[in-house]
Amino acid sequence: MRIVAGVDFGTLSTRVTLLDSEKGRLGTASATYPLKRKHHDPDFATQSHTDQMDALVKALREVLANTGIDGEQVEALALDTTGSSVIPVDDHMQPLDDYYLWCDHRALREAEQITRLAHEKNLEAIEWCGGVYSHEWGWAKVLHWLRHNPEKRDRFASAFEHCDMVAATLSGITDPKQAKRSVCALGHKWLWNPKWAGFPPEEFLAAVDPLLTGVREKLAGDVLTSDHVAGHLSPEWAEKLGLKAGIPIPVGAFDAHWDAIGAGCREGDVVNVVGTSTCIIAMQKKAELVPGVCGVVPGSVHPGYTGVEAGLSAVGDIFEAIARRAGTDVRELSKGLENYKAGQTGLLRFSWDNGDRTVLTRSDLGGMTLGWHLVNTAQDELFAAIEGTAFHTRIILDRMAEHGVPIERVINAGGIPQNNVVLNHVYANVFNKPVLVPEVPATSVGSGIFAQLAAGIFKTVEEAQDRMCPTYKIYEPEPKAAAVYEELYQLYRKVYFAFGDRRATPQPLTEVLHDLREIASRVHGDAAKA
Numbered sequence: 001m002r003i004v005a006g007v008d009f010g011t012l013s014t015r016v017t018l019l020d021s022e023k024g025r026l027g028t029a030s031a032t033y034p035l036k037r038k039h040h041d042p043d044f045a046t047q048s049h050t051d052q053m054d055a056l057v058k059a060l061r062e063v064l065a066n067t068g069i070d071g072e073q074v075e076a077l078a079l080d081t082t083g084s085s086v087i088p089v090d091d092h093m094q095p096l097d098d099y100y101l102w103c104d105h106r107a108l109r110e111a112e113q114i115t116r117l118a119h120e121k122n123l124e125a126i127e128w129c130g131g132v133y134s135h136e137w138g139w140a141k142v143l144h145w146l147r148h149n150p151e152k153r154d155r156f157a158s159a160f161e162h163c164d165m166v167a168a169t170l171s172g173i174t175d176p177k178q179a180k181r182s183v184c185a186l187g188h189k190w191l192w193n194p195k196w197a198g199f200p201p202e203e204f205l206a207a208v209d210p211l212l213t214g215v216r217e218k219l220a221g222d223v224l225t226s227d228h229v230a231g232h233l234s235p236e237w238a239e240k241l242g243l244k245a246g247i248p249i250p251v252g253a254f255d256a257h258w259d260a261i262g263a264g265c266r267e268g269d270v271v272n273v274v275g276t277s278t279c280i281i282a283m284q285k286k287a288e289l290v291p292g293v294c295g296v297v298p299g300s301v302h303p304g305y306t307g308v309e310a311g312l313s314a315v316g317d318i319f320e321a322i323a324r325r326a327g328t329d330v331r332e333l334s335k336g337l338e339n340y341k342a343g344q345t346g347l348l349r350f351s352w353d354n355g356d357r358t359v360l361t362r363s364d365l366g367g368m369t370l371g372w373h374l375v376n377t378a379q380d381e382l383f384a385a386i387e388g389t390a391f392h393t394r395i396i397l398d399r400m401a402e403h404g405v406p407i408e409r410v411i412n413a414g415g416i417p418q419n420n421v422v423l424n425h426v427y428a429n430v431f432n433k434p435v436l437v438p439e440v441p442a443t444s445v446g447s448g449i450f451a452q453l454a455a456g457i458f459k460t461v462e463e464a465q466d467r468m469c470p471t472y473k474i475y476e477p478e479p480k481a482a483a484v485y486e487e488l489y490q491l492y493r494k495v496y497f498a499f500g501d502r503r504a505t506p507q508p509l510t511e512v513l514h515d516l517r518e519i520a521s522r523v524h525g526d527a528a529k530a
Helices: 049-067 108-120 124-129 138-148 150-155 162-171 183-189 202-208 235-241 255-262 316-325 378-402 415-419 421-431 445-454 461-468 479-500 512-529
Strands: 003-009 013-020 024-032 036-038 041-047 074-081 086-089 158-161 229-232 248-250 269-274 278-284 296-298 306-312 348-350 368-370 409-413 435-438 472-475
Touching: 003 049, 003 162, 003 255, 003 445, 013 049, 013 445, 024 049, 024 461, 041 049, 049 162, 049 235, 074 162, 074 255, 074 445, 086 138, 086 162, 108 124, 108 138, 108 202, 124 296, 138 150, 138 158, 138 183, 138 202, 158 162, 158 183, 162 183, 162 229, 162 248, 183 296, 183 306, 248 445, 255 269, 255 278, 255 306, 255 409, 255 445, 255 461, 269 378, 269 415, 278 378, 306 378, 316 378, 316 415, 348 378, 348 479, 378 421, 378 479, 409 421, 415 421, 415 435, 421 435, 421 472, 421 479, 445 461
Parallel strands: 003 074, 074 248, 269 409, 409 435
Antiparallel strands: 003 013, 013 024, 036 041, 086 158, 229 248, 269 278, 278 306, 296 306, 348 368, 435 472
């Protein structure tokens, strides 16, 4: 009986799971923290480091109490987080501000500048993240922060991804240069790759904006895969958490990547981690570039494979918004959806409410529904939104397959598939292939697996997966529904690229949603000045 703790920091809460080498999951506890939003600025989304660390203490102590496990028995602790969730720090690792959370989209113009210059300079790194640098990623967010916080610039010593910041905090590291950094985080979000000696050249960054001069050096440090140790639990945090000081903390990663490991991902699998957004994760032995896919990184998901990441910027958030506008909640609005037939609403719903992460990589798009009739209901829209997220996911899977990513199984992980049978049936029918859903939640199991590797309990990821990962419930496609969805999917593709792909010719519609957002932003700005 050897026990470890796996930690998952999500958008709204942290979850801690205790895993036993023989029995598997012993128990899970979670604790919430606030997400800071501004009604007049929908792109704003931040979170407090202190709030998150307080939640970790609460959840870990709760799971120890609930399971009756003595904290002295826990041999390692591993953590994954959202990303890019970026925090600026001073030279003592103290936060200078809150995290720019992954869903903070204020850095759109910075991202566009990086993309434009990268293509002008033929920067190889831009091709490894799908050809477009995102407003959700690290360099854009750091530049936005530097531009908008001139009074704090002289204290800016470095910036960290959430997973690296938490690991350094728990290890008692107070020098930014001593903190270990995650291959997963930097490879997918910071244009980092050993192929070109790490980050983009200093000359490129300074050309984007002189404010980035020297930042490359401030981010210097060991960049490691998660089979390495980031540090050991400090006495201060051991006391707070109720654990033993000195236990190893492996280099962290992003939540979706380790959720995929916890869901049993192997080469040939695609894992849809479906929650507020969807991250789509795959692995391959050979590194193949995939146009429009937001990250191809050796060692990111599994240390021995190249990780491939794509996704949808909003899924559960869309469902919640539809229900909220109808004055109810998703659970209530979903009652009766099991009786809906493929395509019966006459609606085609596009999941661009928070922009398009993949394959268009455009944050300036907006949610769109075609086919409205006066008799359509909010429940119709919810069902069409489920169908729309499935169509969008299929666009991504098709793009990955076209460029050599093996897809033999589709696994629906994350919180929503555990509680939404209708979604799993729709996805199986849209993909026209079986969809596997873990029988119990896989969240934080992946981090527990890497904790077990750090403690020497198992030698390989696969050995740990065989013992720790849940079994699946399988949703088979229904031929009649799959045939209807094949027709609808062809319509969806036409509209998707007509409204979203600036590279297509002609381009009569590609700027409509962009211009709508620009006009709204301008009006909000004028109102704020008045």
